[in-house]
Amino acid sequence: xxxxxxxxxxxxxxxxxxxxxxxxxxxxxxxxxxxxxxxxxxxxxxxxxxxxxxxxxxxxxxxxxxxxxxxxxxxxxxxxxxxxxxxxxxxxxxxxxxxxxxxxxxxxxxxxxxxxxxxxxxxxxxxxxxxxxxxxxxxxxxxxxxxxxxxxxxxxxxxxxxxxxxxxxxxxxxxxxxxxxxxxxxxxxxxxxxxxxxxxxxxxxxxxxxxxxxxxxxxxxxxxxxxxxxxxxxxxxxxxxxxxxxxxxxxxxxxxxxxxxxxxxxxxxxxxxxxxxxxxx
Amino acid sequence: xxxxxxxxxxxxxxxxxxxxxxxxxxxxxxxxxxxxxxxxxxxxxxxxxxxxxxxxxxxxxxxxxxxxxxxxxxxxxxxxxxxxxxxxxxxxxxxxxxxxxxxxxxxxxxxxxxxxxxxxxxxxxxxxxxxxxxxxxxxxxxxxxxxxxxxxxxxxxxxxxxxxxxxxxxxxxxxxxxxxxxxxxxxxxxxxxxxxxxxxxxxxxxxxxxxxxxxxxxxxxxxxxxxxxxxxxxxxxxxxxxxxxxxxxxxxxxxxxxxxxxxxxxxxxxxxxxxxxxxxxxxxxxxxxxxxxxxxxxxxxxxxxxxxxxxxxxxxxxxxxxxxxxxxxxxxxxxxxxxxxxxxxxxxxxxxxxxxxxxxxxxxxxxxxxxxxxxxxxxxxxxxxxxxxxxxxxxxxxxxxxxxxxxxxxxxxxxxxxxxxxxxxxxxxxxxxxxxxxxxxxxxxxxxx
Numbered sequence: 001x002x003x004x005x006x007x008x009x010x011x012x013x014x015x016x017x018x019x020x021x022x023x024x025x026x027x028x029x030x031x032x033x034x035x036x037x038x039x040x041x042x043x044x045x046x047x048x049x050x051x052x053x054x055x056x057x058x059x060x061x062x063x064x065x066x067x068x069x070x071x072x073x074x075x076x077x078x079x080x081x082x083x084x085x086x087x088x089x090x091x092x093x094x095x096x097x098x099x100x101x102x103x104x105x106x107x108x109x110x111x112x113x114x115x116x117x118x119x120x121x122x123x124x125x126x127x128x129x130x131x132x133x134x135x136x137x138x139x140x141x142x143x144x145x146x147x148x149x150x151x152x153x154x155x156x157x158x159x160x161x162x163x164x165x166x167x168x169x170x171x172x173x174x175x176x177x178x179x180x181x182x183x184x185x186x187x188x189x190x191x192x193x194x195x196x197x198x199x200x201x202x203x204x205x206x207x208x209x210x211x212x213x214x215x216x217x218x219x220x221x222x223x224x225x226x227x228x229x230x231x232x233x234x235x236x237x238x239x240x241x242x243x244x245x246x247x248x249x250x251x252x253x254x255x256x257x258x259x260x261x262x263x264x265x266x267x268x269x270x271x272x273x274x275x276x277x278x279x280x281x
Numbered sequence: 282x283x284x285x286x287x288x289x290x291x292x293x294x295x296x297x298x299x300x301x302x303x304x305x306x307x308x309x310x311x312x313x314x315x316x317x318x319x320x321x322x323x324x325x326x327x328x329x330x331x332x333x334x335x336x337x338x339x340x341x342x343x344x345x346x347x348x349x350x351x352x353x354x355x356x357x358x359x360x361x362x363x364x365x366x367x368x369x370x371x372x373x374x375x376x377x378x379x380x381x382x383x384x385x386x387x388x389x390x391x392x393x394x395x396x397x398x399x400x401x402x403x404x405x406x407x408x409x410x411x412x413x414x415x416x417x418x419x420x421x422x423x424x425x426x427x428x429x430x431x432x433x434x435x436x437x438x439x440x441x442x443x444x445x446x447x448x449x450x451x452x453x454x455x456x457x458x459x460x461x462x463x464x465x466x467x468x469x470x471x472x473x474x475x476x477x478x479x480x481x482x483x484x485x486x487x488x489x490x491x492x493x494x495x496x497x498x499x500x501x502x503x504x505x506x507x508x509x510x511x512x513x514x515x516x517x518x519x520x521x522x523x524x525x526x527x528x529x530x531x532x533x534x535x536x537x538x539x540x541x542x543x544x545x546x547x548x549x550x551x552x553x554x555x556x557x558x559x560x561x562x563x564x565x566x567x568x569x570x571x572x573x574x575x576x577x578x579x580x581x582x583x584x585x586x587x588x589x590x591x592x593x594x595x596x597x598x599x600x601x602x603x604x605x606x607x608x609x610x611x612x613x614x615x616x617x618x619x620x621x622x623x624x625x626x627x628x629x630x631x632x633x634x635x636x637x638x639x640x641x642x643x644x645x646x647x648x649x650x651x652x653x654x655x656x657x658x659x660x661x662x663x664x665x666x667x668x669x670x671x672x673x674x675x676x677x678x679x680x681x682x683x684x685x686x687x688x689x690x691x692x693x694x695x696x697x698x699x700x701x702x703x704x705x706x707x708x709x710x711x712x713x714x715x716x717x718x719x720x721x722x723x724x725x726x727x728x729x730x
Contacts, residue, residue, distance in 0.1 A: 008392050010391050010392075010470065011391065011392060012385065012388065012389070012390050013388070013389040013390075013393070014387075014388050015292075015375060015376065015378055015381075015386065015387040015388070015389070016382060016383060016385070016386040017381055017382045017384055034418050034423055034424055035418045035419060035421075037418075038414065038415050038416075038418040038419075041415075042402075042407065042415055044404065045404075045407055046404050046406045046407065048397070049406035049407075049447070050353055050406065073352070109444070109478075117377070117402050117419070119379060119404075120379065120380065121395075121419060121420070122377055122378035122379055127593070128676055129345075139472070189326055189327075190323075202287050219581045263426070266574060275381035276329075276381075278374070278379045278380050278381075279296060279329075279380060
């Protein structure tokens with residue numbers, strides 16, 4: 001029990017101020033896998049602690065949004081929904097969109113939230129935004145369950161493309177992580193990000209086909225429009241689950257490339273800034 | 282020769298501290314101020330992380346650590362002392378990789394853990410059990426390691442009854458005990474401790490010191506930053522003295538400590554516990570302050586060897602009706618107990634139950650008794666019937682006994698090394714007993730007149 005086990009190899013740590021731009025520190029991230037896991041678990045357990053409805057809130061948010069959108073956009077504004085009932089049309093988009101927006105805002109706030117931890121111990125800082133993005137998956141799957149229920153209710157069978165959902169999820173996670181890392185790193189130094197984000201995400205929702213179909217966007221702008229990775233993801237969700245439109249491969253491809261770019265840029269910016277987190281947070 | 286456990290070379294860290302903008306005092310000036318505020322804020326915030334060349338002289342640039350180099354061999358116990366803002370804590374932050382150095386390099390061979398991190402990552406909504414796992418992971422233990430030590434950790438913390446309760450329902454003491462218990466079960470090869478940063482009450486700090494002692498005894502490496510100079514002197518064999526970010530002394534503990542004290546840089550003659558809720562103590566009495574006072578009534582950590590020294594403790598009696606037994610234990614630099622002053626013999630109180638209130642107890646150490654050197658003193662208190670400890674403020678104060686070397690002390694005119702725990706000025710007498718056996722009597726010629 002006492003003494004240092006002889007078998008343990010002695011790790012050698014070199015501390016210096018040199019920076020390496022393209023070293024994303026991924027191998028180190030692997031060594032901290034368990035911490036990663038525990039932080040995800042902490043986020044999930046902590047989020048709905050001491051609430052009566054608990055994870056029920058993961059259902060209430062999109063459901064109420066769906067009702068409001070159905071009344072306003074489907075009813076009053078009479079927006080076209082590709083021939084499927086407006087509630088399920090908007091809810092399908094909300095499942096993907098809410099995951100993205102929640103993951104993004106959690107990831108952005110993660111560094112400031114855990115700054116006490118950053119100022120007391122060392123760990124690869126990417127774990128914080130990363131665990132925030134993973135932690136929101138629980139909400140996503142719960143919301144997805146309700147979507148299955150709605151599909152049964154409206155008697156809409158899924159298409160075989162449903163097998164592509166994991167791909168859409170990966171694109172969403174990449175975009176949320178990339179943006180979240182970039183904005184999170186910025187938020188450490190400029191708290192304005194926090195104030196702007198809530199509001200920004202609300203506006204940004206209208207730049208994605210959540211309440212309207214892609215067909216509302218003029219043909220010639222669509223590929224530009226698809227630079228927002230959530231365009232391809234949301235339309236892909238609808239095509240796979242509801243079969244309302246053919247699979248929009250072009251939008252998905254543009255979105256996938258864009259999300260990879262966002263992820264890389266976000267990670268690089270994050271790496272270049274992370275050295276100052278503990279100093280300025 | 283083995284590699285050093287810690288090897289630091291020209292390590293430097295530069296910070297920019299926020300400097301307040303000057304204010305204008307006219308209405309128009311204020312209006313312009315308000316309008317241009319966002320732009321100014323942007324500049325100010327952006328500058329936090331940017332440094333231009335040759336900017337070192339600017340008032341808001343601070344070199345918290347500058348060109349520090351040293352090696353620590355495996356098994357060494359090294360203290361880091363210095364005034365507030367000397368860069369001690371920053372040095373530790375660099376070594377724990379919390380902050381990134383501006384220049385220079387440090388190499389660490391071995392698993393590091395630091396007691397700065399006690400309780401870090403505790404989530405109030407999670408139960409004690411869940412937090413043990415979370416905190417363990419934060420400290421770098423694997424899940425299997427934590428599972429293996431889980432029962433031990435919980436036992437040691439003494440909160441087993443509440444282990445399934447969310448930590449937010451714990452008292453602050455329980456939280457600290459649980460957190461410390463996790464940290465105490467780490468098995469680092471190198472332990473970094475910052476007492477300045479470690480929050481917590483006296484009990485907790487004592488536990489930290491205890492843990493350090495254990496780690497040191499097991500032959501592991503310890504780097505200890507502290508304000509408690511008495512504790513540093515007692516625990517460390519070697520001391521690094523920092524000033525304005527630079528390492529100014531590095532050597533055997535007592536030598537460096539003397540330099541430090543002689544330069545008037547620190548005082549350890551007095552310690553107080555202004556917050557009665559965290560001061561060491563139990564239900565009957567709590568300590569308020571402890572100090573070393575000279576003959577003139579002034580707090581002093583360098584005492585003339587010929588003069589008496591007064592050890593003082595100030596305390597509050599919370600519950601009336603007990604006989605109290607204040608006591609002091611005096612240690613020398615070699616960790617020998619020089620005196621256990623265990624009985625307060627003041628006839629006024631020796632058999633009188635104490636009413637509630639504040640007290641000060643003073644013990645006089647006569648002059649010409651202790652040897653030169655450093656002494657640390659524990660201030661302790663217990664009740665008499667029943668005998669129950671109230672507080673044990675280890676290393677509550679320390680002082681230096683200095684010989685003025687003017688021939689009037691027990692040294693006489695000898696200026697070299699002198700051993701001994703005590704240096705009493707004894708009564709000497711020498712008589713001439715006449716001539717030896719086999720020798721002619723030597724006639725001493727008396728001067729005539």
